[in-house]
Amino acid sequence: MGIVVGIDIGGSTTKIIGVRDGEIITPLMVRANDPIASLFGAFGKFIDINCLTIDNVERVAITGVGSSGVTRPIYGIPTVRVEEFLANGFGGLYLSKLDDALIVSMGTGTAFVIADRTGSTKHIGGTGMGGGALLGLSSLLLNIRNIDVLIDLASTGNLGNIDLTVGDISKGEISTLKPYTTAANFGKISDVAEKSDIALAIFNLVFQTIGIMAVFAARGLGRDEAVLIGNLTTIPYCRTILAGLYELHGFRFIIPEHAEYGTALGAALATKRPEQPFVVI
Numbered sequence: 001m002g003i004v005v006g007i008d009i010g011g012s013t014t015k016i017i018g019v020r021d022g023e024i025i026t027p028l029m030v031r032a033n034d035p036i037a038s039l040f041g042a043f044g045k046f047i048d049i050n051c052l053t054i055d056n057v058e059r060v061a062i063t064g065v066g067s068s069g070v071t072r073p074i075y076g077i078p079t080v081r082v083e084e085f086l087a088n089g090f091g092g093l094y095l096s097k098l099d100d101a102l103i104v105s106m107g108t109g110t111a112f113v114i115a116d117r118t119g120s121t122k123h124i125g126g127t128g129m130g131g132g133a134l135l136g137l138s139s140l141l142l143n144i145r146n147i148d149v150l151i152d153l154a155s156t157g158n159l160g161n162i163d164l165t166v167g168d169i170s171k172g173e174i175s176t177l178k179p180y181t182t183a184a185n186f187g188k189i190s191d192v193a194e195k196s197d198i199a200l201a202i203f204n205l206v207f208q209t210i211g212i213m214a215v216f217a218a219r220g221l222g223r224d225e226a227v228l229i230g231n232l233t234t235i236p237y238c239r240t241i242l243a244g245l246y247e248l249h250g251f252r253f254i255i256p257e258h259a260e261y262g263t264a265l266g267a268a269l270a271t272k273r274p275e276q277p278f279v280v281i
Helices: 035-049 065-069 084-096 131-142 147-154 195-220 236-249 259-270
Strands: 003-009 013-020 023-031 057-063 079-082 100-106 110-116 121-127 182-184 225-229 252-254 278-280
Touching: 003 035, 003 065, 003 259, 013 035, 013 259, 023 035, 023 259, 035 057, 035 065, 057 084, 057 259, 079 084, 079 259, 084 100, 084 110, 084 121, 084 225, 084 259, 100 195, 100 259, 110 195, 121 195, 131 147, 131 195, 147 195, 147 236, 195 225, 195 236, 225 259, 236 252
Parallel strands: 003 057, 057 079, 100 225, 225 252
Antiparallel strands: 003 013, 013 023, 079 278, 100 110, 110 121
C-alpha cells in the first residue's frame, strides 16, 4: 500500500508527515514566508530524506490556513483538502492513543476541539492567544522576533520582577491558592526588570492563558485532561508552566510525541475514513 502524506500549511511553517500501514514516516518542518513555496519545499525534502519517489505516494492530504492557495494536485498525485478542526481531532487522538479527548491545537492562535474514535469532531471555541501573540509581544517589548533567541533569553528570567503573585498581596492562605500563584500577569513590573524577565513573563502569560482556558473548557465537559498539539508544544516553557497549573488544578496536560505534527497527521488519517468530508482538488 502506498504512503498517504499529510501536510499542514501554516502562515510561517509547513509540517509534513507520512502514514503507511498505520505507521508514521519521518515528520519534518519547513519555514518559509510563502505558504506555497514552503509546501513544495517540504514535500521535496520529505521525498528526498525518505528515499521515495512520486509513485510511492498514494495520496496527499493538505490542511491549514495556507491550503486554500493550493488549486491543483501536488505533482499530479491525488490531493484532497481536509478541514483543519477535523485534522486536529484525528491527529490528537492518534498521538495520545485515547478514545475521546479535548484537543488543544496551539499554533498562531489556539483552537479547542472535542473528538472521539467514531470520527465525531466538534470545534467548541478558541482564543487568539498563541504563537502570534507570543512573537508579537516579544517584538513590541523586546524587539525580538526569533523564537530561539527568545527562549534562550528567558532561561535566566525572574518572574518575580514582572508578575504579581498571591503571596505579594496576601500574607495568609487564600482558599486553595498557593503563594506563588499568579494573581496578575505583568502586574508587578519592577524598575530593575531585565529583558530576560520580560521574555519569561511573555511565555508565562501565553501558556497560563491557554492552559487555564483548557481547564475551564474541559471541566465544562466533565473532563480532567486535554491533549496538546501544535508548534508551541516544542517550547520547553510549555511543559514547566503547565506543570504549575497541574499542581494548582489537578488537571492533566498530555503532550504526545510528534505533537507539533498532529494536524498534518490528522489530515492524512482523515482520508482513510470515507465518511469524513474533504475536498478533492
